Amino acid sequence: MRKKDLRPICVLLILAAVAAAVIVLFMTLDAKGRWDFILPFRGMKVLSMVLVAYAVAVSTVLFQTVSHNRILTPSIMGFDALYVLIQTGLIFTMGSAGLTALDARLLFGIEVAAMVAFSSLLYRWLFSGSSRSLHLLLLVGIVFGVLFRSLSGFMQRIIDPNEFVVLQDRLFANFNSVDANLLAISTAAVVAVSIVAWRLTPAYDVLALGREAAINLGVDHSRVTTVVLILVAILVSVSTALVGPVTFFGLLVANLAYQIAGTHKHRFILPVASLLAIICIVGGQLVLERVFAFDTALSIVIEFLGGIVFLALLIRGTAR
Amino acid sequence: MIEISKLSKAYGDAIVVRDVSLILPRRGVTSIIGPNGAGKSTLLSMISRLLPMTAGTVTVDGLDVTQTPSDILAKRLSILRQDNRVSSRLTVRDLVEFGRYPYSKGRLTPEDRAHAARAIGYLDLEPLADRFLDELSGGQRQRAYVAMVLCQDTEYVLFDEPLNNLDMKHAVGMMKLLRRAADDLGKTIVLVLHDINFASCYSDYLVAMRDGTVVHHGTPAEIMTGPVIRAVYDMDVEIQEIRGYRISNYYL
Numbered sequence: 001m002r003k004k005d006l007r008p009i010c011v012l013l014i015l016a017a018v019a020a021a022v023i024v025l026f027m028t029l030d031a032k033g034r035w036d037f038i039l040p041f042r043g044m045k046v047l048s049m050v051l052v053a054y055a056v057a058v059s060t061v062l063f064q065t066v067s068h069n070r071i072l073t074p075s076i077m078g079f080d081a082l083y084v085l086i087q088t089g090l091i092f093t094m095g096s097a098g099l100t101a102l103d104a105r106l107l108f109g110i111e112v113a114a115m116v117a118f119s120s121l122l123y124r125w126l127f128s129g130s131s132r133s134l135h136l137l138l139l140v141g142i143v144f145g146v147l148f149r150s151l152s153g154f155m156q157r158i159i160d161p162n163e164f165v166v167l168q169d170r171l172f173a174n175f176n177s178v179d180a181n182l183l184a185i186s187t188a189a190v191v192a193v194s195i196v197a198w199r200l201t202p203a204y205d206v207l208a209l210g211r212e213a214a215i216n217l218g219v220d221h222s223r224v225t226t227v228v229l230i231l232v233a234i235l236v237s238v239s240t241a242l243v244g245p246v247t248f249f250g251l252l253v254a255n256l257a258y259q260i261a262g263t264h265k266h267r268f269i270l271p272v273a274s275l276l277a278i279i280c281i282v283g284g285q286l287v288l289e290r291v292f293a294f295d296t297a298l299s300i301v302i303e304f305l306g307g308i309v310f311l312a313l314l315i316r317g318t319a320r
Numbered sequence: 321m322i323e324i325s326k327l328s329k330a331y332g333d334a335i336v337v338r339d340v341s342l343i344l345p346r347r348g349v350t351s352i353i354g355p356n357g358a359g360k361s362t363l364l365s366m367i368s369r370l371l372p373m374t375a376g377t378v379t380v381d382g383l384d385v386t387q388t389p390s391d392i393l394a395k396r397l398s399i400l401r402q403d404n405r406v407s408s409r410l411t412v413r414d415l416v417e418f419g420r421y422p423y424s425k426g427r428l429t430p431e432d433r434a435h436a437a438r439a440i441g442y443l444d445l446e447p448l449a450d451r452f453l454d455e456l457s458g459g460q461r462q463r464a465y466v467a468m469v470l471c472q473d474t475e476y477v478l479f480d481e482p483l484n485n486l487d488m489k490h491a492v493g494m495m496k497l498l499r500r501a502a503d504d505l506g507k508t509i510v511l512v513l514h515d516i517n518f519a520s521c522y523s524d525y526l527v528a529m530r531d532g533t534v535v536h537h538g539t540p541a542e543i544m545t546g547p548v549i550r551a552v553y554d555m556d557v558e559i560q561e562i563r564g565y566r567i568s569n570y571y572l
Contacts, residue, residue, distance in 0.1 A: 068405075202426025208408040209418060212370050212401050217421040217472070218394025264408035 008261050008268035015275035022283045023050075030290060044183060049285060051186055052239045052246075053253075053277035058197065059235035060250030061257065061273050065204050065266065066228045070258065071313055073250040074236045078145025081152070082118055083240040086111055087170055088152040092159055096166040104181045112189065112237040119233040120226070170244065186238045193231050200224060204266040246299055248306025253277040255309060321346050322367060322476065322510070327376030329362050329532075336362045338532040340376070348524035349502050349509045353516050353543075355553055358529040360512045361480050367510075368399035368478050380476060394422035398469045399478040404461075406453060412464045413449045416440055419471030439471035443497065458485040466494070470501065477501070478510045483518065491515075495522045520544045521565045528552045540566060 023046055031038045060073045074080070090099055090107075099107075156164055203224050206214045214221050239246070257273035284298050322344040329337040337359040344350050352360045365371035367378050369385045378385045380397050398419075406415075416439050420432040428436075440449050443463045453461055462485060469477055482498070483491045499522050502509050513519045519526055519540070526543040528536040529552075536548050543549075544566035549557050557568040 202421070205408075205426065206418060206421055209406055209415075210404060212399070213404060213406075213418075215370055215390060216368065216394065216399050216469075217418060218389075218391035219421075220390050258408075264410050264414060 008263045008265070008272070011260055011262065012268060012271055012275070015272060015279065019275045019278045019282070022279055022286065026282050026286045029286070044180065045285075046282060047187070048183055048242050049281045050278055051183070051190055052242050053281045054274045055190060055235040055239040056246065056250045057253050057257070057273035057277035058194075058270055059232045059239070060254040061266070061270055062197070062204065062228050063232050064254060065208050066225050068208070068210065070255060071251070071310070072141075073248075073254070074232050075246065075248075075250060076145070077141035078148055079115065079119070079233065079236040080240055080246075081145045081148035082115060083111065083237070085148040085152045086114055088155045088159075088167060091163055091167050092155045096163050105185050108182055108185055108237075108241050111241055112234055115233045115237040116230055119229050182241065186242055189234055189238050193234050196227065197231050200227065201266050201270070204228075205264060208264065244299070246302060246306075248310050249277070249280070249302045251313075252302070252306040252309050253280060255313060321381065322508075323379045324363075324367065325377050325379075327363070327366060327378060328374045329359070329366060329371065330374045336532055337366070337373075340532075340534055342527065342534055342537065344508070344510060344527075345525055346508050347502065347506060349499060349511065349522055350525040350527065351511045351513045351519035351523040352527045352529060353513055353519050353552070354529035354535075357531075359532040360529050363529070364399065364478055364480050364510070364512055365401075368397060369393065370399065370401075391422055394472070394474070396474050397476040397478065398472040398474040399480070400465055400469045400482065401480045402484050404465055410453050411450050412445055412453065412456070412467070413440065415453060415464050416445075416467045416471050419468040419473070422472065435473060436471050439467040442470060442501075443467045459487065459490045462486060462490075462494075466497070474507075476508045476510070480512045481514065482511060483513065483515065491518065498522070516544070516549070516570075517567050520567065544568065 026046060027039065027042050063074050063077075064070055064072070094102075156167065159167070203214075203219050206217050206219045207221070207224060209217070211221050253273050253276045256276050257269050261269045261272045263269070280302065281298070284301055288298050288301070324340055324342045324344070327337060327340045328335065340359075340363060352363065354360050362371065366373045367380075367385065369390065372386070380393070383393065383396070385393060385397075413436065416436045417428060417432065419439065420428060420435060424432045440446055443466060445460075445463060445467055448456065448460060448464075453464060456464065462482070466479075466482065469479075479498070482494055486494060495518055498509050498511070501507050502524075511519075511523075520543075521540075523540055526536075526538065526540055527534055528543055528548065535552055536543055544559055546557065546559055549555065549559070549568060555570060557570045559566055559568045561567075
């Protein structure tokens with residue numbers, strides 16, 4: 001093994017150790033009371049955070065590989081906005097009472113189906129004509145995002161103020177109110193996606209060379225791209241369904257991962273990004289609960305940091 | 321042998337390649353020449369399955385390029401386009417090793433690494449092997465890409481304007497290298513070239529295109545004549561024979 005190959009492994013081991021430490025701290029710190037209550041209670045929180053972290057990190061890295069850029073993420077493209085629209089539409093038509101009566105798993109199924117349908121529709125529509133319109137895809141995605149946000153905004157304005165409060169509660173990233181049923185089905189979805197996603201790992205490296213180079217090397221470009229977009233749609237559904245939209249978080253961890261992984265191989269970048277995301281979310285929540293005593297939402301902290309990274313990337317001109 | 325039959329490409333009403341039928345011989349260097357917009361690059365893209373055709377077929381050693389699985393074709397035919405942009409940060413060696421992907425699917429064997437090392441040596445890239453691509457000059461990067469394509473070790477190698485961005489020293493070096501690859505390694509090399517003198521001096525076979533059709537094809541001696549060049553480029557040029565090569569002076 002060459003010396004160069006050792007660095008990503010070291011990075012991976014260090015990050016894994018830090019992530020494990022953060023999780024242990026989160027589970028045990030300030031534990032006043034009975035362990036048989038605290039461990040399952042906090043364990044569920046940790047599991048949901050790990051799921052969200054993994055989903056956001058993997059979906060962002062894959063999306064950026066397929067779209068050949070390091071600035072746009074699924075959420076910037078309007079995937080989250082669709083989720084918000086679905087939530088708003090549900091509360092608007094059924095009312096918050098009707099929504100609580102609905103089975104969480106059914107609701108989740110509807111959301112995932114809508115997200116997958118949206119992404120494949122967008123993809124098929126744009127790729128049926130010519131083969132080189134990824135920029136167009138991105139542009140249309142942004143326009144869709146604006147459309148979805150405007151539609152949700154419109155419904156939110158004419159909705160009953162009490163319903164609006166319920167809605168807002170659902171839409172802010174929040175790890176304190178995760179549903180156990182939802183957690184189970186999300187875990188299943190993430191595991192299924194991972195099995196498909198990891199089998200394609202070497203192809204992602206080739207995809208990063210660009211469409212033409214990838215085809216030259218024998219990668220079925222349109223098939224892999226379609227599969228990846230569907231996987232991304234499912235992962236985004238999982239993370240948004242669990243905690244609501246987090247726009248800049250994926251950008252933050254993906255770009256950090258490219259910086260510190262020291263390799264172009266997705267075999268390393270994907271786990272590095274996932275571990276970074278776990279450290280950020282679990283660590284952030286730890287600080288939030290113990291230092292700020294629940295006074296603020298984690299999403300505010302993450303969006304603040306992620307937004308700064310986004311601006312820094314734009315200014316540095318990585319936007320290519 | 322690459323067999324092109326009744327190949328056409330149209331974007332809406334604009335026909336870029338019109339009903340081209342052509343056989344590209346095996347072994348040696350074949351150059352496609354012609355004015356801008358003649359459809360040369362489009363033809364090359366369709367041969368290499370980067371672009372779907374509107375009508376017609378292309379077969380490589382009897383394999384239809386649109387029907388054959390892409391990974392099987394990748395072991396027989398490779399293409400290098402002009403502008404290559406990579407979103408990840410790669411060293412020259414990383415890039416060249418990608419040439420083994422059709423064989424190794426990302427898990428490099430010692431044999432694959434040996435192939436890559438040989439390709440790097442063939443292009444004199446050893447001193448640069450561990451440099452990142454974004455730290456290289458245009459010409460060096462071009463050579464790294466050529467090394468990747470050679471590392472792919474296909475019988476047919478297609479280049480779309482390989483001399484772009486190269487100064488005259490490197491342009492001559494590149495052409496000599498391609499000639500050497502054809503002679504030593506027995507490869508079939510197909511190029512799109514703008515400079516007819518390079519095409520004349522280094523090719524075994526020339527294909528002249530204009531307005532989406534092949535107007536002439538033959539040996540350099542047959543193509544490099546006043547009437548043929550006028551028919552292709554609408555230009556009267558003086559053609560001289562220097563050391564057995566036909567050179568045109570089109571600068572004045």
